[in-house]
Amino acid sequence: MSPDNPAINYLASAAGNTSAEKLLLQYADYLLSVIPNADFPVDLNTIAKHFNLKVYKVPLAGQRALSTPNLNIFLEQDDRETVQRYSMAHEMMEFLFHAIDEMHPGFPPELLSQLANRKEALCELGASNLLMPMQPFRAAVQKLGFSINTGKCLASECRVSLTASLRRMLDTRIKKAVLAYFKFSNSTGEFIPSAVKQSNMFGPLEYMDPPKKLRILRIFNSSYSEVGFIPKQKSVESNTSIFKCFESGGYTSGFDYLDLVSEKGTFFVESIPVSLNGEKRVLSLIFLD
Numbered sequence: 012m013s014p015d016n017p018a019i020n021y022l023a024s025a026a027g028n029t030s031a032e033k034l035l036l037q038y039a040d041y042l043l044s045v046i047p048n049a050d051f052p053v054d055l056n057t058i059a060k061h062f063n064l065k066v067y068k069v070p071l072a073g074q075r076a077l078s079t080p081n082l083n084i085f086l087e088q089d090d091r092e093t094v095q096r097y098s099m100a101h102e103m104m105e106f107l108f109h110a111i112d113e114m115h116p117g118f119p120p121e122l123l124s125q126l127a128n129r130k131e132a133l134c135e136l137g138a139s140n141l142l143m144p145m146q147p148f149r150a151a152v153q154k155l156g157f158s159i160n161t162g163k164c165l166a167s168e169c170r171v172s173l174t175a176s177l178r179r180m181l182d183t184r185i186k187k188a189v190l191a192y193f194k195f196s197n198s199t200g201e202f203i204p205s206a207v208k209q210s211n212m213f214g215p216l217e218y219m220d221p222p223k224k225l226r227i228l229r230i231f232n233s234s235y236s237e238v239g240f241i242p243k244q245k246s247v248e249s250n251t252s253i254f255k256c257f258e259s260g261g262y263t264s265g266f267d268y269l270d271l272v273s274e275k276g277t278f279f280v281e282s283i284p285v286s287l288n289g290e291k292r293v294l295s296l297i298f299l300d
């Protein structure tokens with residue numbers, strides 16, 4: 012038992028008749044309350060010190076971070092600072108689960124199963140609320156406007172990755188939007204002759220390959236998922252502003268006709284080129300309303 016675990020005190024006063032989301036969000040608020048009037052970037056180290064959490068940067072062989080019930084947090088030493096901050100916030104949320112394991116609070120079974128089944132997503136949500144508390148974050152988005160540029164400003168102010176700040180912007184629900192990473196590729200189901208070194212009589216190995224398309228690699232919805240299912244691998248046409256961004260390597264915006272299965276129509280889209288492990292990607296903010 013670790014009486015210092017900040018979540019133990021929190022759980023003692025937490026209401027059991029709540030949702031798993033609320034439990035995590037309020038726990039993040041509880042941690043934030045030790046730094047009143049916190050400004051961006053949120054000072055996680057002060058919170059950690061207050062609750063006697065010990066933080067170590069070590070090699071973790073492929074894992075981002077982990078925490079132990081006796082209040083230790085281990086972060087991958089080679090990760091970027093923004094990634095380490097997110098990992099640290101995530102592990103601070105994990106202490107709520109350590110506390111639940113130790114205390115067995117008399118929560119209703121539905122709440123306990125929600126917590127168990129969605130633990131990682133809930134920790135991500137709590138971590139976002141810790142690093143980008145909703146009230147000031149929402150006010151900043153309202154002031155600066157809902158755009159990729161605002162996402163960049165807030166990422167640097169909150170010292171988080173651009174993906175993290177843009178995902179948090181989705182959570183403000185100021186606009187109904189999704190965030191998508193696109194990659195120029197074949198779909199996984201397609202037969203690619205050149206990949207199995209199958210020759211043909213017309214030209215180089217790639218000659219008979221089906222054409223590559225710009226396809227969704229990852230898609231992010233708001234945590235309140237008011238948008239229907241959008242499958243990965245869905246491709247966009249070469250006349251879209253998304254494709255122009257890929258071709259030109261610069262920022263684009265415009266109205267694109269997109270068929271995203273659950274969402275179909277002409278939508279305003281902002282796109283920027285990004286590089287992931289040296290590979291070209293496009294990051295798009297797709298406005299659905």
Ligand SMILES: [Zn+2]
Nearest residue numbers: 101105131134
């Ligand atoms: Zn976790």
